[in-house]
Amino acid sequence: MTKYIFITGGVVSSLGKGIVTSSLASLLKLSKFNLRIRKLDPYLNIDPGTMNPAQHGEVFVTDDGAETDMDLGHYERFTGIISKKSDNITTGKVYSEVLRKERKGDYLGSTVQVIPHVTNEIKKFIKKDLKNEDFVICEIGGTVGDIESLPFLEALRQLRNELGKEKSLFIHITLVPFISSANEFKTKPTQHSVKELLGLGIQPDLLICRTEKKFSKDSKKKISLFCNLSLDSVLMLENAQTIYEVPLKLHNEGLLRKLNSHFALKIKKTNLDFWNKFYQKFVCLEKEINVAIVGKYTNLSESYKSLNEALFHSGIFNNTRVKISWIDSRRIKDFNKTQKTLENFQGILVPGGFGKEGSSGKINAIKFAKTFKIPFLGICFGMQLAIIESLRNLKGYEKSSSTEFGKTDFPVISMMHEWEKGKKIHKQDLDNLGGSMRLGSYKSILKKNTLVFKIYKKTKIFERHRHRYEVNYNYLKPIVNSGITLSGMSPNKKLVEIIERTNHPWFIGVQFHPELKSTPFKPHPIFNSFISAMLKFKSKS
Numbered sequence: 358m359t360k361y362i363f364i365t366g367g368v369v370s371s372l373g374k375g376i377v378t379s380s381l382a383s384l385l386k387l388s389k390f391n392l393r394i395r396k397l398d399p400y401l402n403i404d405p406g407t408m409n410p411a412q413h414g415e416v417f418v419t420d421d422g423a424e425t426d427m428d429l430g431h432y433e434r435f436t437g438i439i440s441k442k443s444d445n446i447t448t449g450k451v452y453s454e455v456l457r458k459e460r461k462g463d464y465l466g467s468t469v470q471v472i473p474h475v476t477n478e479i480k481k482f483i484k485k486d487l488k489n490e491d492f493v494i495c496e497i498g499g500t501v502g503d504i505e506s507l508p509f510l511e512a513l514r515q516l517r518n519e520l521g522k523e524k525s526l527f528i529h530i531t532l533v534p535f536i537s538s539a540n541e542f543k544t545k546p547t548q549h550s551v552k553e554l555l556g557l558g559i560q561p562d563l564l565i566c567r568t569e570k571k572f573s574k575d576s577k578k579k580i581s582l583f584c585n586l587s588l589d590s591v592l593m594l595e596n597a598q599t600i601y602e603v604p605l606k607l608h609n610e611g612l613l614r615k616l617n618s619h620f621a622l623k624i625k626k627t628n629l630d631f632w633n634k635f636y637q638k639f640v641c642l643e644k645e646i647n648v649a650i651v652g653k654y655t656n657l658s659e660s661y662k663s664l665n666e667a668l669f670h671s672g673i674f675n676n677t678r679v680k681i682s683w684i685d686s687r688r689i690k691d692f693n694k695t696q697k698t699l700e701n702f703q704g705i706l707v708p709g710g711f712g713k714e715g716s717s718g719k720i721n722a723i724k725f726a727k728t729f730k731i732p733f734l735g736i737c738f739g740m741q742l743a744i745i746e747s748l749r750n751l752k753g754y755e756k757s758s759s760t761e762f763g764k765t766d767f768p769v770i771s772m773m774h775e776w777e778k779g780k781k782i783h784k785q786d787l788d789n790l791g792g793s794m795r796l797g798s799y800k801s802i803l804k805k806n807t808l809v810f811k812i813y814k815k816t817k818i819f820e821r822h823r824h825r826y827e828v829n830y831n832y833l834k835p836i837v838n839s840g841i842t843l844s845g846m847s848p849n850k851k852l853v854e855i856i857e858r859t860n861h862p863w864f865i866g867v868q869f870h871p872e873l874k875s876t877p878f879k880p881h882p883i884f885n886s887f888i889s890a891m892l893k894f895k896s897k898s
């Protein structure tokens with residue numbers, strides 16, 4: 358029988374609910390349970406696809422082509438369980454389904470209301486598309502007390518009533534701040550937050566209290582007394598050195614012991630060897646490299662969460678601390694400034710991006726990496742710009758551009774319908790920005806005797822995509838003439854998936870996002886190789 362764990366957050370946002378959810382999932386997975394991990398997001402967008410990553414963080418793309426909340430990326434990285442479209446729901450999705458049914462007349466004349474129609478839809482989603490999983494873990498976005506999350510919390514309250522305590526568990530994550538002037542930890546915000554939940558009819562079964570440093574047993578006792586909880590139901594989670602230490606910390610605090618007793622499970626031993634070793638490697642890293650990521654959303658490393666993590670995973674794999682500098686490409690509009698900005702890096706990475714703004718700085722960074730033989734990785738937009746850069750140096754192609762930047766006589770990067778005239782192409786909806794991209798997992802065929810074939814050691818690969826534009830098939834010849842090898846293509850040989858420079862030690866561009874599939878368990882081969890190329894470059898210079 359499937360059991361449900363609901364995770365809410367209180368007091369403030371950014372408590373690391375996603376990391377706690379992922380860590381809990383990891384501990385259950387390592388205890389040999391089957392699970393699904395879901396995120397309920399109270400905002401009105403249908404999905405985060407159209408949201409600005411500088412505001413909301415990265416858009417995580419699943420194999421089955423959904424644009425989802427970046428927490429789903431954490432879930433995958435901590436557990437290796439592949440997320441699906443059905444694992445992320447938003448208020449927008451719930452309401453559009455309710456309204457669709459209303460228009461169809463499905464409600465047979467009744468007044469359509471938040472309770473029960475919206476809450477029923479939420480409950481349906483939570484139970485949808487399951488295959489006898491032992492656990493479904495649901496994280497609720499936002500903070501308890503937000504207006505938007507009320508229907509979600511109400512749906513969970515109802516679910517608890519339907520499932521009973523034996524089949525459901527509420528975990529509430531709060532903050533226990535340390536006030537230095539009083540030299541004291543303060544439990545009041547936690548008490549208030551639990552009260553807020555109680556007011557909605559939910560008594561949490563377990564509290565996870567985030568804190569900067571360990572607090573005393575007295576604080577625990579106080580929380581337990583005021584929040585109706587036994588002492589062992591109040592767990593403390595102090596700041597960690599890396600997010601991948603959190604499963605170990607929660608295990609030490611007795612999280613599994615608590616689940617064992619609540620659900621009458623029979624977990625005997627959970628093998629934590631992997632996390633222990635990973636953590637040990639992390640604290641003993643011997644080497645160091647500096648990589649420049651040249652992009653536009655540089656104000657928040659959250660915008661490129663998976664990329665950050667992928668470099669970290671491959672760093673650990675290579676026994677190397679990877680120091681990332683986020684360079685705003687608008688700073689290097691002028692090629693003369695490139696040297697000064699980029700000379701101290703062993704690798705340059707141009708990640709995915711959108712729009713003309715900042716693109717000339719990115720092209721300059723690519724040119725710099727090409728000219729000085731610095732290891733270079735271009736991801737998605739980064740690959741498209743690497744092609745434009747290359748062609749602009751070929752006689753007669755100086756005006757090469759992307760139709761993403763406006764009308765051009767040399768549309769080297771463009772939408773497929775623009776160059777495959779008259780044929781029916783995979784859906785690209787030009788009026789609606791939401792969901793109009795090539796999204797999800799696609800197959801590529803790699804050419805033998807290329808750098809990427811050496812890296813992947815196979816010819817068929819699957820990687821995740823998220824882009825509207827493609828390399829224009831009509832320009833493949835000049836692209837090759839400009840010094841580029843087309844080392845990975847779509848199975849029909851029409852779409853360029855991977856490029857590399859012939860005359861360069863490590864220069865790769867990929868149309869997909871390899872960072873979305875990297876995990877600590879399986880660091881991605883492209884990043885592993887990129888970092889080892891940077892180490893080689895460092896030892897030579």
Ligand code: GLN
Pocket residue numbers: 708709710711712736737738739761823824825826827
């Ligand atoms: N803007 C480009 C496109 O839509 C690249 C997108 C990306 O880098 N994810 O094709």
